Amino acid sequence: METLMMSGRPVADACKEQIKEKVEAAQKAGKKVALAIVTVGEDPASFVYRKRLLKITESLGIGSRCVELPGIATTAEVIEAVRKLNGDPEIAGILPMMPMPKQVDGEAVGAALAPEKDMDCLSPANGGALLIGKGRWAACTPRACMAILKFYKIPLDGKHAVVLGRSNVVGKPVALLLLQENCTVTVCHSHTKNLPELVRQADIVVAAIGKAGFVTPDMVKPGAVVVDVGINVTENGIVGDVAPEVAEKASAFTPVPGGVGVVSNVMMMDAVARNL
Numbered sequence: 042m043e044t045l046m047m048s049g050r051p052v053a054d055a056c057k058e059q060i061k062e063k064v065e066a067a068q069k070a071g072k073k074v075a076l077a078i079v080t081v082g083e084d085p086a087s088f089v090y091r092k093r094l095l096k097i098t099e100s101l102g103i104g105s106r107c108v109e110l111p112g113i114a115t116t117a118e119v120i121e122a123v124r125k126l127n128g129d130p131e132i133a134g135i136l137p138m139m140p141m142p143k144q145v146d147g148e149a150v151g152a153a154l155a156p157e158k159d160m161d162c163l164s165p166a167n168g169g170a171l172l173i174g175k176g177r178w179a180a181c182t183p184r185a186c187m188a189i190l191k192f193y194k195i196p197l198d199g200k201h202a203v204v205l206g207r208s209n210v211v212g213k214p215v216a217l218l219l220l221q222e223n224c225t226v227t228v229c230h231s232h233t234k235n236l237p238e239l240v241r242q243a244d245i246v247v248a249a250i251g252k253a254g255f256v257t258p259d260m261v262k263p264g265a266v267v268v269d270v271g272i273n274v275t276e277n278g279i280v281g282d283v284a285p286e287v288a289e290k291a292s293a294f295t296p297v298p299g300g301v302g303v304v305s306n307v308m309m310m311d312a313v314a315r316n317l
């Protein structure tokens with residue numbers, strides 16, 4: 042059987058074109074558009090991500106504003122910064138980088154976001170809307186998974202999707218989005234019994250657990266579609282949650298790097314463009 046490599050690049054490029062058109066039209070109409078990125082302290086992963094996002098905003102003609110609060114900032118101070126951005130007409134979207142330092146209540150910060158500017162779907166309002174199928178958008182990574190499946194025309198209706206991971210940013214929202222597409226969804230996590238057995242039943246596997254090479258070929262049904270969300274930094278560079286040998290058993294898979302990650306970044310820009 043021929044294996045389809047579902048590269049993220051063509052998906053990202055197709056989305057970028059649409060976003061560019063929207064941004065140009067808004068600018069012609071005299072509208073200013075900018076993404077605000079809020080960091081508290083100095084989390085290295087957040088800086089890596091911010092650098093990526095700044096590059097893409099620039100390439101699409103979207104403005105950016107970096108709001109940097111010191112590592113000793115209080116919850117009230119972070120919320121105050123978010124409120125200012127909520128009321129700023131030049132800011133189309135706000136991304137508070139997580140995790141925040143221990144003394145800051147990240148959930149309270151998420152809840153303070155104006156829902157329409159909540160790019161990463163951190164507010165309970167947007168999370169709840171997603172649950173009832175009326176969301177503005179989901180977080181970027183789950184949307185990227187769905188965009189890839191759609192771009193490569195993977196049939197979803199009636200398929201059994203097994204999601205590994207139950208985080209608020211990936212596992213839970215991607216399970217909801219798959220459910221919206223009429224998949225039968227199983228969510229596995231650290232307390233799941235017989236996890237390999239369940240994964241073996243999957244037509245579609247979405248791996249989002251943050252463990253390098255966790256999904257091995259013996260856990261995958263021949264011909265399954267495998268979406269790898271993992272970005273694990275190892276001595277050998279960035280590797281996914283899925284072992285490379287799984288590619289030989291799957292009918293389609295996303296590579297890491299160059300798969301979900303590249304589309305995820307563009308989905309952030311898509312969320313900004315929706316506010317134009």
Ligand SMILES: Nc1nc(=O)c2c([nH]1)NC[C@@H]1CN(c3ccc(C(=O)N[C@@H](CCC(=O)O)C(=O)O)cc3)C=[N+]21
Pocket residue numbers: 086087089090093136137138139140161272279297298299300301302303306
């Ligand atoms: N509210 C919030 N949302 C986040 O999504 C969030 C966050 N806070 N805090 C920090 C972490 C870290 N993070 C990264 C994303 C991509 C790369 C990365 O290296 N991406 C590669 C993609 C690698 C690939 O191709 O798979 C790239 O853009 O080229 C790193 C780090 C997001 N985060």
